[in-house]
Amino acid sequence: MTAEHTAAQGFSTRAIHAGQDPEAVTGAVVVPIYQTSTYAQDEVGVTRAGYDYSRAGNPTRTALETALASVEGGTAAVAFASGMAAGDTALRSMLKPGDHVIIPNDAYGGTFRLIDKICVPWGIEYTTVPLGDLEAVSAALRPTTKLIWVETPSNPLLGIADIAALAGLAHGAGAKLLVDNTFATPYLQLPLALGADVVLHSTTKYVGGHSDVIGGALVTSDDSLAEDFAFHAKSMGGIAGPFDAWLTLRGLKTLAVRMDRHCDNTEAIVELLLSHRGVVEVFYPGLPSNPGHEVAVRQMRRFGGMVSFRVAGGAAAAAQVCKSTELFTLAESLGGVESLIELPGVMTHASVAGSMLEVPDDLIRLSVGIEDVADLVADLRTALDAV
Template sequence: MYKDAHQGFDTLAIHAGQEPDPATGAVVPPIYQVSTYKQDGIGGLRGGYEYSRSANPTRTSLEVCLAELEGGVRGLAFASGLAAEDAVLRALCRPGDHVIIPGDAYGGTYRLFAKVAEPWGLAYDPVPLGEIDAVRAAVRPNTKIIWVETPTNPLLGIADIAVLATIAHEAGALLVVDNTFASPYLQRPLALGADIVVHSTTKYIGGHSDVVGGALRAADAEVGERLAFHQNAMGAVAGPFDAWLTLRGVKTLGVRMDRHCSNAAAVVDMLTRHQAVRQVLYPGLPEHPGHGVAAKQMRGFGGMVSFRTGSEDAAVRVCEATKLFILGESLGGVESLIEHPGRMTHASAAGSPLEVPADLVRLSVGIEDADDLLRDLERALAAA
């Protein structure tokens, strides 16, 4: 592919790793639905392919594209976001090591640390990552990773990636950033000093609620090789059709994120003025404690909005009363979703230090007509 150093995000999203097929001229990478490959003699691999767990041309296209979008040296595609997270822990940590995680981490991430990694011997501490002194105080001699979500799920907390990268590197640790909520269109953690970026590509990158996947991008080649070894050894790779669907979603990521952001801003404006809403959590609000950092490190404030109703019953009623906002888990698709985190995505954190407020409602604002979304929410809030 023709390439220069000044290509923009949308150009890379459409072209990086996606050269026309040399045999047919097809402008979309084919789905190589294949498990094995003919070798030209023992050890004579065609293009490095021998078995699709190790590498597949469709997955390679996705991995190259994602690495280009994040500015990384190595991209890896997995069967899910949690499979990608687990690969980081297995590749880079050992029993007896320590990790700092967000004080309001995603429930699935918390479950991975509390129910899988901790019994394996990995210690962790939840820390409010917006409080820099608390992060410094939590670092131990055996801290190997500071694990960041920004914005966080579901409280929309913001962490200063550049500052946390400095703290991690001074301690000889790595900074891992879950960039799922922002997407590489709105935020590029590797450029701010992060060592690894993780995504649930199920969300904004895929963008159509039709495929589950995960991805890692590494800033360092040696770290990338360690992650790639575990990807192959553990085998939780993205299948070729899943990789193809995700790559199709990547092409429109920029234009979709612009619409997600503008629709979310309209929703936030309405919610902040509604008498049934006690508090709106959105980094685009000037009163949000992370607003200044978000404005500095993000292109836009995203499509995720959370708000509090004052009571759990009211939150549940709102979630059950919407029509356009579909009651469901996940996020980042073209359709708008609503959920009650305490009973749904973050139920695994109940009773822990990461338990979310019972009156919290989380919105994934889609790309429908904004006026229709506002009317739907206003009706639901009136019913609450």
């Protein structure tokens, strides 16, 4: 199925079919797991399908990369062993010692750790900025700024950044814009269409969708960046294995229907949180009171399956809520079919403790799953009522 043919088709059609024609030999409808490290050559340097060694390329991974590029509206994608491997490749490909990067002041803890602990000793400089404040972003730009790194919605405060406006600022300064689209997914938001140069995913989350695989991806329509990403992936080796690629591809096929259910359930959970006496603040871009709501309305289809909130009683009460739920499992990560609850300050964002990115110690983050919503509401209400 050609790119020209799939470009006019709907999201789910492309997620299910792009790069996934029936297998040539047997007609298998599902892309096989090509669990091989190497490939026979008919003669020296002559391969049968362009594959010689699976670190450089694997048909299962190719199918996933083709599908991801299609649903993001890009021309190329590279699949990695984790979201962090994708992020590391992006930074190594797009920056060199002496360069400067702007990152969100509420970035994911792993992203901050990678930049602060790994990239800074390598010679990279960074500035944390509230990306919803375009004047602050403009003021932070330097002659050496080569990249603006965006999360929207951000993790864990669900902040919203104006992708099109930030793309304009970045390109005007000779820099690139990378958008971590993990929370929104390509079903809800298309950063490349809004001017971003690169989209990053932890495909572990919503794209995989079943909490059974770790993965990451970079997607772009810039041929030079695509070549750099592929070269770095081959050279550093942090690529997605065939079984992981197969699991991620299977998850992608149902992304649209799952995201609609995630969004429906989250809206009901937000209603509960807004009405409960024990909740003092709710972070969710679908609320008109959210500072980024108008931008979210413009650039997102819906507002996603994540919500964070603070409770009366402080950190101890928040920890008690997390311990008291039954359907919401106390665990890190997000985006699976099951609902998860966590305290970011001591779990996913422990690496930013004591930094300018530190999150409130009474902040609870929910990844709302696709269970029956009445059961989720009852479970969370019972936990909130107990503190």
